[in-house]
Amino acid sequence: MNRDWIATARTLSEALPYMQRYSGAVVVVKFGGNAMGDDDAMAEFARDIVLMKQVGIHPVVCHGGGPMINDLLGKLGIESRFVRGKRVTTRETVEVVEMVLSGLVNKRIVQAINDAGGRAVGISGKDDDLMVCEPDDPELGFVGRPVEMNVQIIRDLYNAGLIPVIAPVATGMEDNETFNVNGDTAAGAIAGALRADRLLLLTDVSGVKGGSGEVLTQIHPDQVRAMIADGTIAGGMIPKTETALKALDEGVRAVVILDGRVPNACLLELFTEHGAGSLIRSTDPRVKPRGLRQGDSGL
Ligand SMILES: Nc1ncnc2c1ncn2[C@@H]1O[C@H](COP(=O)(O)OP(=O)(O)O)[C@@H](O)[C@H]1O
Numbered sequence: 001m002n003r004d005w006i007a008t009a010r011t012l013s014e015a016l017p018y019m020q021r022y023s024g025a026v027v028v029v030k031f032g033g034n035a036m037g038d039d040d041a042m043a044e045f046a047r048d049i050v051l052m053k054q055v056g057i058h059p060v061v062c063h064g065g066g067p068m069i070n071d072l073l074g075k076l077g078i079e080s081r082f083v084r085g086k087r088v089t090t091r092e093t094v095e096v097v098e099m100v101l102s103g104l105v106n107k108r109i110v111q112a113i114n115d116a117g118g119r120a121v122g123i124s125g126k127d128d129d130l131m132v133c134e135p136d137d138p139e140l141g142f143v144g145r146p147v148e149m150n151v152q153i154i155r156d157l158y159n160a161g162l163i164p165v166i167a168p169v170a171t172g173m174e175d176n177e178t179f180n181v182n183g184d185t186a187a188g189a190i191a192g193a194l195r196a197d198r199l200l201l202l203t204d205v206s207g208v209k210g211g212s213g214e215v216l217t218q219i220h221p222d223q224v225r226a227m228i229a230d231g232t233i234a235g236g237m238i239p240k241t242e243t244a245l246k247a248l249d250e251g252v253r254a255v256v257i258l259d260g261r262v263p264n265a266c267l268l269e270l271f272t273e274h275g276a277g278s279l280i281r282s283t284d285p286r287v288k289p290r291g292l293r294q295g296d297s298g299l
């Protein structure tokens with residue numbers, strides 16, 4: 001027999017304990033615009049999500065799309081400006097943000113998941129008032145900070161066998177305003193409100209790097225705080241790790257920051273001993289560990 005088939009069968013067999021451990025788990029996956037890549041990479045991501053659903057996990061996809069917003073704004077002659085990793089969003093910009101995120105990007109992901117045999121439903125933070133926001137910072141304009149989460153719609157969708165795909169656009173508390181929410185912030189708020197078992201933040205680096213540039217495979221929340229304070233964590237990694245800490249405070253069991261450009265990144269993290277990227281886990285003794293990596297004291 002061809003040896004590759006034996007290896008394939010062994011790989012599947014080795015994944016069994018991980019599949020059992022995660023059965024029924026809620027896994028929120030943040031799919032960033034930089035991690036999306038070409039159609040092949042999108043199709044591969046979609047297969048990973050469908051496989052997760054097939055083995056009894058409830059995947060919840062929350063996406064970004066910053067580079068795609070930049071493209072359309074550029075075509076319209078509108079300049080993109082960011083302050084501390086967040087887009088300065090005018091009334092004019094927020095219309096483009098909603099068109100790109102709720103339209104183009106959301107439906108591209110929905111279509112890819114459906115093509116892979118899943119049943120995806122695309123919504124935004126506006127649907128069923130999933131995410132209600134207040135202005136984040138006057139300097140940023142129509143950028144929202146989630147203050148009220150109504151996640152029953154997500155539970156209804158995943159319990160019905162569907163895969164929610166969420167665009168980070170939300171309603172304001174007043175005047176039916178539309179707010180642009182950073183994708184990491186939205187994914188963290190959704191994972192926190194769901195008390196998710198895992199929040200996977202897919203990005204374009206292999207994880208959180210320490211002082212000498214090495215990727216840290218497991219990080220204590222206190223170490224993350226120290227690395228933000230001493231500048232080891234900088235730029236776009238600041239909102240990402242702050243999101244991770246907040247989500248852990250809200251009851252998420254563990255957050256993993258990993259490279260979404262690596263083939264089958266989600267499967268590598270969930271179903272192999274190796275794992276992927278940097279895992280930051282809850283230190284709250286009331287949050288029961290589930291499916292942590294081999295060798296972790298909480299396993
Ligand atoms: N300690 C660190 N470890 C890893 N990346 C870091 C660190 N400090 C800053 N960064 C930067 O953060 C970036 C990831 O944030 P960002 O580009 O906003 O991701 P995304 O677009 O996927 O949301 C990396 O590409 C890297 O340049």
Ligand SMILES: CC(=O)N[C@@H](CCC(=O)OP(=O)(O)O)C(=O)O
Nearest residue numbers: 032033064065066086087182183
């Ligand atoms: C407030 C804010 O910055 N919103 C983001 C929303 C998209 C996003 O977060 O996309 P990525 O995950 O691909 O970066 C933006 O306008 O770019």
